[in-house]
Amino acid sequence: MKNSSGxxxxxxxxxxxxxIILAASALVLIPSFVTVPSAQAHGQAAAAGQKxxxxxxxxxxxxKVTQTTDMKARLEALKAWEDKYPTSDFVDMRNQYFLDTYNxxxxxxxxxxxxxxxxxxxxxxxDPKNANTLYLISLWGPIVGGANPPADLVSQVESxxxxxxxxxxxxxxxxxxxxxxxxxxxxxxKAARIAKAHQALAWAATTKKDYPTAESEYRESLTVYPDDxxxxxxxxxMLYEEKDPKKIPExxxxxxxxxxxxxxxxxxxxxxxxxxxxxxxxxYKNYHGSDDGKDQILTQAKTSALPPAGYSVVSINDLExxxxxxxxxxxxxxxxxxxxxxxKQQLTGDNGPAYFSSNVKDAxxxxxxxxxxxxSGTILTVExxxxxxxxxxxxxxxxxxxxxxxxxxxxxxxxLSKIKVGEKVEFSGVADSFTxxxxxxxxxxxxxxxxxxxxxxxxxxxxxx
Numbered sequence: 297m298k299n300s301s302g303x304x305x306x307x308x309x310x311x312x313x314x315x316i317i318l319a320a321s322a323l324v325l326i327p328s329f330v331t332v333p334s335a336q337a338h339g340q341a342a343a344a345g346q347k348x349x350x351x352x353x354x355x356x357x358x359x360k361v362t363q364t365t366d367m368k369a370r371l372e373a374l375k376a377w378e379d380k381y382p383t384s385d386f387v388d389m390r391n392q393y394f395l396d397t398y399n400x401x402x403x404x405x406x407x408x409x410x411x412x413x414x415x416x417x418x419x420x421x422x423d424p425k426n427a428n429t430l431y432l433i434s435l436w437g438p439i440v441g442g443a444n445p446p447a448d449l450v451s452q453v454e455s456x457x458x459x460x461x462x463x464x465x466x467x468x469x470x471x472x473x474x475x476x477x478x479x480x481x482x483x484x485x486k487a488a489r490i491a492k493a494h495q496a497l498a499w500a501a502t503t504k505k506d507y508p509t510a511e512s513e514y515r516e517s518l519t520v521y522p523d524d525x526x527x528x529x530x531x532x533x534m535l536y537e538e539k540d541p542k543k544i545p546e547x548x549x550x551x552x553x554x555x556x557x558x559x560x561x562x563x564x565x566x567x568x569x570x571x572x573x574x575x576x577x578x579x580y581k582n583y584h585g586s587d588d589g590k591d592q593i594l595t596q597a598k599t600s601a602l603p604p605a606g607y608s609v610v611s612i613n614d615l616e617x618x619x620x621x622x623x624x625x626x627x628x629x630x631x632x633x634x635x636x637x638x639x640k641q642q643l644t645g646d647n648g649p650a651y652f653s654s655n656v657k658d659a660x661x662x663x664x665x666x667x668x669x670x671x672s673g674t675i676l677t678v679e680x681x682x683x684x685x686x687x688x689x690x691x692x693x694x695x696x697x698x699x700x701x702x703x704x705x706x707x708x709x710x711x712l713s714k715i716k717v718g719e720k721v722e723f724s725g726v727a728d729s730f731t732x733x734x735x736x737x738x739x740x741x742x743x744x745x746x747x748x749x750x751x752x753x754x755x756x757x758x759x760x761x
Contacts, residue, residue, distance in 0.1 A: 347385040354381050361393055367400045388426075391419035395432055402436060409440045417452060427467030430460035431489050438499035445503055454500045457493040464490050484521075488561075491521035495530070507538055515602060522601035523561025529554035529572060536579070544583050545609040551576040552597035585612030632668045636691050640698070644732055656727045661739070663724070670722040670745060673699060678707075678717060689721060700738040702728065705750035714747050 349355040357377040364370040374394055377384075384390060398412035413436060419429045437453035438445075460467075468486035473479065498513035514531040518524065532550030535543040554564055555572030564572060573594075580590050589609065596604060610618075627634035639661075642651045662668040673691035678684045683706035688697035701723060707715055715721065725742025741752035 349386075350381055350384065354384060357381070358386065358390075361390075367397050371397050371401065388419070388423050391415060391423070392426075392428060395419065395429060399432055399436075409436050412436055413440060413449075413452070416456075420456075425459065425463055427460060427463055430456040430463070431493070433457075434460055434493045434496040438496055441499070441503070443503070450500045450503055453496050457496040457500075460493045461490055464493075487521040488524075491517040491524060491527070494520065495527055498531075498534075502534060507534070510534060518601040521561070523557075523559070524601070525554045525557040525561070525563045525569075527562075528557065528601060529564060529568070532572075541583075541611060541613075544579070544611070545607070546603060548576060548580055548583070548609060549593060549597060549603045549607065551579065552594050553601055556594055556598045557601075558598075580609070583611055584609055585615060630672075631666055632662065632671055633691070635662050635665060635668050636671055639737070640692070640735060643730055643737070644735055648730075648732055652727075652730055656730070656737075659727055661724065661727055670724045671699065672720065672722045675715065675717055675719050675721050678712070678715060683707075684712070684715075687715060687721075689723070698735050698737065700736055701725070701742050702738060702740050703749065704741055704752045708748065708750055711744075711747045711749060715744070 361370060361373045364373050394415045398408050401408040402412055416429045416433045433453060433456035437449055441449045464486060473482045494513045494517035498510045501510035517527055528550045532547050532554060535547035551572050555569045557563055581587060662671060671691055673689035674694035675687060676690050676697045677688045679686045685703045685706055687701040689699040690696050691698050723742045723744050725739035728738045728740040730737045
């Protein structure tokens with residue numbers, strides 16, 4: 297994949313199809329709460345007159361289903377039971393056996409997934425609030441639908457996901473907890489499934505290009521169940537693909553989360569983690585202009601699925617705008633700096649050497665231009681220590697030298713009380729030479745108001761003014 301500039305973008309494991317594979321692979325990491333009643337329980341229910349088998353053959357058909365461990369064989373047994381007894385008193389229970397079977401087969405056989413959705417929709421006609429049925433539609437609908445699903449599938453998924461979330465408290469009440477599952481795992485199973493329903497709603501919104509809703513659902517999913525790196529990678533990709541610069545900081549955080557998260561919930565495979573971090577590194581530098589601050593985000597993402605309060609990443613454009621504003625504000629207050637900055641822009645441009653030769657070399661600067669008689673900066677070095685003849689000054693940045701003052705005669709000892717490192721200095725003088733990178737403009741025997749210096753040799757006649 298390439299961006300608008302033609303640069304190749306790392307795309308391993310983040311395509312829409314890849315996201316679907318990741319969603320399916322996460323199934324095995326979430327404890328199942330698909331439960332189907334035992335043969336003994338239904339035998340007791342039938343004996344109590346609550347429900348009745350049509351005849352002994354139906355009961356035997358049911359027994360065959362419960363005793364068949366191979367999923368494909370169990371599916372055939374279920375179909376045989378359904379074909380012979382379509383109006384069974386146990387149709388709701390049979391539908392759950394169907395869904396459990398399709399769910400297991402769908403993990404490795406894509407052909408089973410649409411059949412699961414069909415059976416789930418049929419099951420809801422008799423049992424519209426069944427949490428397991430609603431969850432499986434929320435889980436497998438987006439996988440079947442992909443990036444361009446039919447409208448009726450999107451509607452089916454949305455309805456199921458909303459209904460599952462609304463009924464989750466009842467479905468996961470303490471009295472419904474399987475005996476072999478701890479209270480903590482039961483709580484985790486609930487959170488993971490609610491999160492999956494929110495992911496389904498995010499998928500549905502994305503297919504309709506309703507990105508604000510999709511973003512909200514992804515955030516809710518990661519709030520309910522933070523331990524899910526594949527979801528972070530999905531969210532990161534969606535934010536990036538919106539091509540809105542304001543969304544890039546959050547996208548960066550989610551890429552970092554996808555690459556840094558190591559469990560206990562679903563994680564990306566090793567290659568996926570590497571791809572996520574590589575893409576994060578590239579995107580961060582392109583957006584921010586440097587690696588400054590990057591490590592802090594990676595550290596935060598290890599323990600948080602969503603950005604912390606106050607999180608931000610300043611774009612290189614914003615940095616440049618802030619820098620330009622600061623320079624303009626400074627120029628407005630300091631005409632001397634304005635002249636210095638303008639001179640630097642000319643000298644560091646493409647025609648810098650020619651401009652220096654024709655307009656700057658041997659000229660008296662600032663020379664009174666715009667009423668400016670001196671430049672002002674901070675002294676950074678005075679060399680050599682004994683009998684100094686070279687002083688460097690930071691004008692644009694008080695920590696970075698951009699002017700050198702060269703003296704033919706050593707600076708008098710009496711003058712060194714004012715010419716010392718860290719002191720402010722004003723000067724004017726004749727430009728002698730310059731370098732473009734790093735930028736440095738050198739003055740020969742400049743004047744420093746209020747400081748008595750040893751007189752330089754007579755200057756040649758005819759120099760520029």
